[in-house]
Amino acid sequence: MNVYEKADKRIADFLAWIAFSFNSFRARLNRRSDTLAVFDELNTLYQQINTYSREMFLAILQDSYDGEAKQRRRRFTEDFLIVILDDPNDFTTVTYSKELERKSERLSEQLTAAIHRSALSEDRTNENGVKIPLEIEIKRIFDKEYGSLALLFDSYMIETVDTGRVYAFEDDGVRRVRWVTILDGKECDYCRSLNGHVFPINRIPTKPHPRCRCFTIRFD
Ligand SMILES: [Zn+2]
Structure with a gap:
């Protein structure tokens, strides 16, 4: 298994945890949910996503270095992640943490808006004019967010693997x-x-x- 595939596997495992968290969040969400609780809970979840994904990226960085370096002299710490995740780069103009914060807020807004519309019996309709049940609407919002998180992790994963390999090249005098x-x-x-x-x-x-x-x- 090459380093990119190994990293893909780590991301897949992490995404499985996110899918599980989204599902349990959805199960707790009900029509009477108050807006503040939604914002609070999602904010907490996204802080966990931030913390755990940093651990994952650190492991990916070490894997990719160890996979390439002849002598595995370097042990990476959180500090190395700052350059990869927290300096605005070519892929994104905001830092990783900020991006997750924004995603959390946007997701909360979409959910509370859907709940609000449904409470007013103004549910979204499909192309035939039939109302889309709130549960379906909410599932769609989460599915879209899941896809967008997967893309985000993938971009940073590639950057992380590449960075680990360049450190290995440099340490080997390439x-x-x-x-x-x-x-x-x-x-x-x-x-x-x-x-x-x-x-x-x-x-x-x-x-x-x-x-x-x-x-x-x-x-x-
Ligand atoms: Zn290419």
């Missing part, structure tokens, strides 16, 4: 790396154009888009 693009017809033109090119270790191009599956290997 000077240049070769860019490898997975040529399976799903790659974008830009990634294809980078395939096989050699870059100095300190001038590796930034990945051009989320879910980019390109990686680098040691050249000399």
Whole structure:
């Protein structure tokens, strides 16, 4: 199993926990739920997501370093995550924690709005004009949020794995790396154009888009 697959597995396990938490949250949510309680509970849940996902990213960072380094001298601490998660980067202009905070607020707003509309008998309707039951509406909101969290973790996962590998290259005195693009017809033109090119270790191009599956290997 390569490091990206190993990281994918960690994310899948973490997402399973989130799905479980969302489901139990939904089960507790009822039509009379007061708005403040929803905001509070989701805020707590997202703080847990922040804490636990940082532990996960730290493990991913260490895995990817250990998978590449000849001598596994480096032990990563939370401090290393700050550069990856808390410095606005090319993928996102806000920090990871801020992004989770915003997601929590947006989710609370969507849920309380749906509950409110339903209380006023103004439920959303489908294309045939039939009212969408509140439970279904709420499930949709959570499903969408789950997908968006998965994408967020995936972007940071790739950045984390790449960072771990670059540390390993540097510790091993690697000077240049070769860019490898997975040529399976799903790659974008830009990634294809980078395939096989050699870059100095300190001038590796930034990945051009989320879910980019390109990686680098040691050249000399
Ligand atoms: Zn790519």
